[in-house]
Amino acid sequence: MRYKRQEAFRYVFGDPIPVLFKLTEVNGSQVESGNGQAHILDLSLKGMRIQSKLDLLHSKQDKIAVSLHFSLHVKEDVEQKFILNGHLVWKEKHFDGFLYGLTLDIEKEKQQVLMDTLKEMSKTTQK
Numbered sequence: 001m002r003y004k005r006q007e008a009f010r011y012v013f014g015d016p017i018p019v020l021f022k023l024t025e026v027n028g029s030q031v032e033s034g035n036g037q038a039h040i041l042d043l044s045l046k047g048m049r050i051q052s053k054l055d056l057l058h059s060k061q062d063k064i065a066v067s068l069h070f071s072l073h074v075k076e077d078v079e080q081k082f083i084l085n086g087h088l089v090w091k092e093k094h095f096d097g098f099l100y101g102l103t104l105d106i107e108k109e110k111q112q113v114l115m116d117t118l119k120e121m122s123k124t125t126q127k
Contacts, residue, residue: 010044011118017043017070019050024085025065038100040070043118045111047086047103055098057091064088066102072117075124080117084110 016039023033038052048068056064064087071081086102106114 012042019070021066021068024067027063050100053097074120
């Protein structure tokens with residue numbers, strides 16, 4: 001299954017945003033991994049594309065759930081922190097690391113906060 005990019009709003013970061021993630025489930029089994037590091041390349045309400053040096057998916061049949069921790073800087077002195085859950089959908093080898101597509105499982109309230117934050121960031125980058 002490929003990552004769908006037909007969403008109405010997708011924010012592409014000029015400078016990728018650092019994100020910490022933990023594996024929470026692998027093929028139906030609960031796991032507790034340490035923190036992995038990656039960078040968010042783009043983000044929508046339904047998913048994101050990240051880049052990491054870690055090789056997470058070993059086959060297309062792997063089902064991996066993750067918890068993601070990151071902050072978005074709305075304005076110079078305003079930061080919005082997010083903890084979101086999602087699933088890896090695809091992997092692609094990229095230079096010295098990997099690109100991953102993730103679907104996000106976001107409650108309505110967090111969706112609204114994320115949308116408002118991305119809209120505000122979009123306004124400040126257009127200036």
